[in-house]
Amino acid sequence: MDHFGGWIGSSESYLSPRAQGQADAWSEELSERGRSGSQRLREVTEIVPPAPVAQALRIEEGGTAIVRRRVMLVDERPVELTDSYYPAAVAAGTRLAESRKIPGGASTLLTELGYVPDEVYEDISISRALEEEAALLDVEVGTLVVVLFRVVFAAGRVPFEASVMTMLPEGRRFRYQFKVR
Numbered sequence: 001m002d003h004f005g006g007w008i009g010s011s012e013s014y015l016s017p018r019a020q021g022q023a024d025a026w027s028e029e030l031s032e033r034g035r036s037g038s039q040r041l042r043e044v045t046e047i048v049p050p051a052p053v054a055q056a057l058r059i060e061e062g063g064t065a066i067v068r069r070r071v072m073l074v075d076e077r078p079v080e081l082t083d084s085y086y087p088a089a090v091a092a093g094t095r096l097a098e099s100r101k102i103p104g105g106a107s108t109l110l111t112e113l114g115y116v117p118d119e120v121y122e123d124i125s126i127s128r129a130l131e132e133e134a135a136l137l138d139v140e141v142g143t144l145v146v147v148l149f150r151v152v153f154a155a156g157r158v159p160f161e162a163s164v165m166t167m168l169p170e171g172r173r174f175r176y177q178f179k180v181r
Contacts, residue, residue, distance in 0.1 A: 038076070042069040042136075044099040046088060049162075053085045056121075056151045056162045066091035068106070071136055078137050080167040090115065090160050106161070115160040119153040124174065133166050144169060 049057070049065040059065060065085040072080035084106060086096050095102045095109055102109050107117075125147045134141040146169050152161040 038073045039082075040071045040073065041099065041101060042071055044068050044097065046092070046097070049085050052149070053162045053164070056149075057085060057087050057159045059087055064088040066097045068096065079170075080165055081133060081136055082163060082165045084161060084163040086110075086161055087159075110160065115154050117152050118155045119157065121151040121153070122176075123149045125149075126169075127166075129166070137166075137168060139168065146172060148174075 044066065046064050046066050048054070048062060049059060049067065053059075053065065054061075054063065057065060065087055068084045068086075070082045070084075071078050072082055086106075090110075090113070091097050094113065096106060110116075127145055127147050128142045129137060129139055129145045131141050133145065134143060137143075137145070146167045148163075148165040148167065150161075150163045150165070151159050153159050
């Protein structure tokens with residue numbers, strides 16, 4: 001069953017700041033397809049991030065990051081788990097570290113803080129849902145999921161955000177376009 005209406009995901013809108021009063025990229029993208037998109041903030045905390053995240057963000061051993069964990073919903077159905085990590089040096093003391101939604105989203109705040117996306121790295125893999133993921137996505141343990149690992153860099157290849165998105169695959173299609181130097 002196609003829960004997204006043949007939805008083609010594009011990362012660009014999720015990395016761009018939003019105008020005041022403009023809906024978040026997730027809600028806007030789904031609204032354009034006649035669907036309802038929302039998100040539920042599960043947790044915001046400072047942690048020692050998993051090794052791949054620490055490496056991607058160049059966080060020294062024992063260093064910390066702020067993680068914002070969300071459940072993304074389509075028509076109130078959970079379809080994606082998104083954990084976004086920010087080095088504590090970037091996020092501590094900002095709205096990124098607060099347990100509430102950020103007006104305009106994280107990308108808007110990061111741009112205000114001087115962190116403008118210049119380069120993005122994405123890695124896509126297929127995995128099986130672990131127990132916690134399955135419970136949050138309301139699927140059976142072992143269900144196939146798409147895992148997108150994204151790192152966002154400012155000019156000079158300075159990493160400031162890493163996200164791990166665990167998604168149900170139904171209706172997903174990823175399209176990439178890039179220039180070869």
